[in-house]
Amino acid sequence: MEQRKKKVLVIGVIGADVHAVGNKILYHAFTEAGFDVVNLGVMVSQEEYIAAAIEADADAIVVSSLYGQGELDCRGMREKCDEAGLKGIPLLVGGNIVIGKQRFEDVEKRFKAMGFDRAFPPGTDPQVTIDALREILHMDGDEA
Amino acid sequence: MKPVLLIDFGSTYTKLTAVDVEGERILGTASAYTTVQTDINDGLALGRRRLEEQTGPLEFAECYACSSAAGGLRMVTSGLVPELTGEAARLASLGAGAKVVGVYAFQLTEDDLEDIRRLRPDIFLLVGGTDGGNTECILHNAGMLATMEPQFPVVVAGNRTAARQCQRILKGWEVYVCPNVMPKFGVLQIEPTQKQIREIFLSRIIQAKGLSRATALLSDILMPTPSAVLLATELLARGCEGERGIGDLIAVDVGGATTDVYSMADGMPEQMNTVYKGLPEPFSKRTVEGDIGMRYSVYGIVEAAGVQRVSQLSGLPEKRVEELVAYLREHTDRLPDGDKELEALDQALASLAVETAVARHAGTMEETYTMMGQTFVQTGKDLTRVRQIVVTGGSLIHTKNTVDIAKFALYSPAQPMSLRPRQADVWVDRSYILAAMGLLSSRYPQAALRMMKKELEQHGYSE
Numbered sequence: 001m002e003q004r005k006k007k008v009l010v011i012g013v014i015g016a017d018v019h020a021v022g023n024k025i026l027y028h029a030f031t032e033a034g035f036d037v038v039n040l041g042v043m044v045s046q047e048e049y050i051a052a053a054i055e056a057d058a059d060a061i062v063v064s065s066l067y068g069q070g071e072l073d074c075r076g077m078r079e080k081c082d083e084a085g086l087k088g089i090p091l092l093v094g095g096n097i098v099i100g101k102q103r104f105e106d107v108e109k110r111f112k113a114m115g116f117d118r119a120f121p122p123g124t125d126p127q128v129t130i131d132a133l134r135e136i137l138h139m140d141g142d143e144a
Numbered sequence: 145m146k147p148v149l150l151i152d153f154g155s156t157y158t159k160l161t162a163v164d165v166e167g168e169r170i171l172g173t174a175s176a177y178t179t180v181q182t183d184i185n186d187g188l189a190l191g192r193r194r195l196e197e198q199t200g201p202l203e204f205a206e207c208y209a210c211s212s213a214a215g216g217l218r219m220v221t222s223g224l225v226p227e228l229t230g231e232a233a234r235l236a237s238l239g240a241g242a243k244v245v246g247v248y249a250f251q252l253t254e255d256d257l258e259d260i261r262r263l264r265p266d267i268f269l270l271v272g273g274t275d276g277g278n279t280e281c282i283l284h285n286a287g288m289l290a291t292m293e294p295q296f297p298v299v300v301a302g303n304r305t306a307a308r309q310c311q312r313i314l315k316g317w318e319v320y321v322c323p324n325v326m327p328k329f330g331v332l333q334i335e336p337t338q339k340q341i342r343e344i345f346l347s348r349i350i351q352a353k354g355l356s357r358a359t360a361l362l363s364d365i366l367m368p369t370p371s372a373v374l375l376a377t378e379l380l381a382r383g384c385e386g387e388r389g390i391g392d393l394i395a396v397d398v399g400g401a402t403t404d405v406y407s408m409a410d411g412m413p414e415q416m417n418t419v420y421k422g423l424p425e426p427f428s429k430r431t432v433e434g435d436i437g438m439r440y441s442v443y444g445i446v447e448a449a450g451v452q453r454v455s456q457l458s459g460l461p462e463k464r465v466e467e468l469v470a471y472l473r474e475h476t477d478r479l480p481d482g483d484k485e486l487e488a489l490d491q492a493l494a495s496l497a498v499e500t501a502v503a504r505h506a507g508t509m510e511e512t513y514t515m516m517g518q519t520f521v522q523t524g525k526d527l528t529r530v531r532q533i534v535v536t537g538g539s540l541i542h543t544k545n546t547v548d549i550a551k552f553a554l555y556s557p558a559q560p561m562s563l564r565p566r567q568a569d570v571w572v573d574r575s576y577i578l579a580a581m582g583l584l585s586s587r588y589p590q591a592a593l594r595m596m597k598k599e600l601e602q603h604g605y606s607e
Binding site for chain 2: 005006008016017018036038041052055056057068
């Protein structure tokens, strides 16, 4: 029997953001959970996520942002994905994605309006993201 | 004494170098017009007579050759994303000594096929997708190629999941399957493909180019000339068992039509606050600037550097520069021969050719400020710590000012973000022995390395 192909994720920290620790934790957590992870590391541009997702035929892109500029950095990413032929690819974002005390429901609404499928507040457990990915990618609990 | 004959069938000249492997010395060099149109042995025989006029009759124990005759090894590549598998395919081909005449990304179109038919490559390199990644593009491109009459061998080195299917699609074609040039994101694996390209060159292309008539004389090694130069520079940098190399280096060959640059260095970031972006590049990297050359591509130099700089460096008025450049483009075999104006112009052009070609070859550093302070983003190879530069090419070896020209390969405050060597020793290959030594190195690396260290003329630190 041929092994079922693992789901491929492209991850990285967007913009001029050099926070590397959370990125490494996510890489290990996703790999552990049975995903094939393409980790682009820190200071990743929208174009880099897209190029990697095309070559690796990724199933989802998970964007991290820790320095508060996430909203600016993520703007237009959905449109670029569409343009590059990645129509409908799930886009997830998490971290400290905005500055200041804001209600997360409002923040989430804004990211969803920008075309992101999910947005996660600060301090989200990687398992929450993994569960969300499983749901979005219709993985019926058969992978780790 | 054990004489070995090394031949370089060039596009214009067949160059012969006779060496004594035991005595580790060069016995003589000679050249004659390449006669690939009629019988390649005619030019070779003439060269050999000229050689033996200097050395006396020689009984060669072995004979090796490289060739860039009849257009060299012409390749077309197609990948998926231009900066990723597209670039990996280009790097693989250049490193195999090919002349890359076409580079395609994403899906091939009918118009592309028309171009490819016209380009008539010797080999087509078909890649795309990481292993387990995208298969759609490479399968589409194989399907597009399959609509053509089989014309050239195809090397398939893309997503392994699709490799055999590509082979089936290209039924009736000569197809070679190699490991993926980019198996994982950001991982380059080009050596198996390069080995395959060289084998095809040896078995198939040599015949097609009328070089097989000469093979009776040859012991066994035959490779594209740039491949031989790459071997020589790699040996010179790294050394071999029993003989130390000179360390990381860059080599520049300024020709009439193109300028080749080789770098032998790791080139990855050293500082913690530097982030590397883009495809990692191979230790042994070759680039060819098709628009930078002293005669056929002289306009390319002026276009890249600007007529003001040519004028400033040569001391000639801009108008005069333009006149002379046009003249040189028409008279491609014209040498300065003591003409003061042409000498000054050639020196300026060669300097700018070196500067442009090395700047394009080397990586760049960008400075950005983040919440965590100053950060650097590096793309391509950091060659700032390279301490050796090897130069060759007519315009550099037929002048007393070689070192002044070679200096243009170095870091310049005018382009602070270009990661070129900060300071370096200059080695001059005055008698064009690099290709010959590359050939010799496959069998006699120690002798080849010691001869290079002896024969290349070394100049001290230029700063």
